[in-house]
Amino acid sequence: MALLVALVSILAFVLLSVSPVDPLQTNVGQAALGAMSPEQVERLKGYWGVDLPPAERYLSWAADVLRGDMGTSLLYRRPVAEVIWEKLSNSLWLLASSWLLSGLLGFTLGVLAGRKRGGLCDRLVTGYSLLAASTPAFWTAMVLLMVFAVYFKWFPIGLSVPIGVTAEEIALGDRIRHAVLPAAALSLTGISSVALHTREKMVSIMESDFVLFARARGESETSIVLRHGLRNVLIPAMTLQFASISEIIGGSVLVEQVFSYPGLGQAAVTAGLGNDVPLLLGITVVTAVLAASGNLAASVLYGIVDPRIRKGAAR
Secondary structure, eight states: HHHHHHHHHHHHHHHHHSOOOOHHHHHHHHHHHHSSSSHHHHHHHHHHHTOOOHHHHHHHHHHHHHHHOOBEEEEOOOOOOHHHHHHHHHHHHHHHHHHHHHHHHHHHHHHHTSSSTSSHHHHHHHHHHHHHTTTTTHHHHHHHIIIIISSSOOOOOOSOOOOTTTTTGGGGGHHHHHHHHHHHHHHHHHHHHHHHHHHHHHHHHHTHHHHHHHHHOOOOOOHHIIIIHHHHHHHHHHHHHHHHHHHHHHHHHHHHHTTTOOOHHHHHHHHOOOTTTHHHHHHOOOHHHOOOOHHHHHHHHHHOOOHHHHHHHHH
């Protein structure tokens, strides 16, 4: 996990180093930089470390990050760690709820579809999953916004809290109402991969020899699904679900833009458009840690779900 995060940070640092973004112009401003003498520009390069080799700049930045110092955001004029924590706090509820909904619904639909290949439920779930997989998250968000916020007026149009309300007056219900449509947009597009994968695994299990033997013993279809189907499809579905954390984070960038949701995704777009290199690097590292933590959690849960994996690792 540490190696993966380090490689992601190196790649992000290299891409930003070779990009046309000028650190001096970004920090000082084009007008101020043009009015400076060559000696002043050289002193600024030494102050910002622009004249150092890329490897030395990266090691200096990485050492500061390990100490908890990600630099200062050029747009917010605040420490990057403070800005990321504030934005991540807004996004955590949205990301967690959409991740759980897409996983639970996708797994349930996949199991129902895989019980009987070619049945009505199988055709409906497969058709919906293929349609959702080819639908962009931002388009789904725009449709939900127009239908349920503009036309029916059931939910707020955007933001994470009501306008003109102090932090002390904001209730939990207000945050939930503002997060329903963004979470639904992320969930509807994230169901397809889990549902299709679970459906394929369930079909192969229901057509296997041991299930045929279970039917010959007189077991009911419900008992076969619960005793044989769920236990065998749970680990593959869990792997795919934890791997989808990165997809949920990537989708939130577009969905938060549609709903003007002040989360980590919108902060990443703002940092990219505003050439806020410290904030963009910090968001990249934090999202890489979140995605790698999901894979690590899946590996740990394997042994809890299937004791044979834990015993095999012990041997």
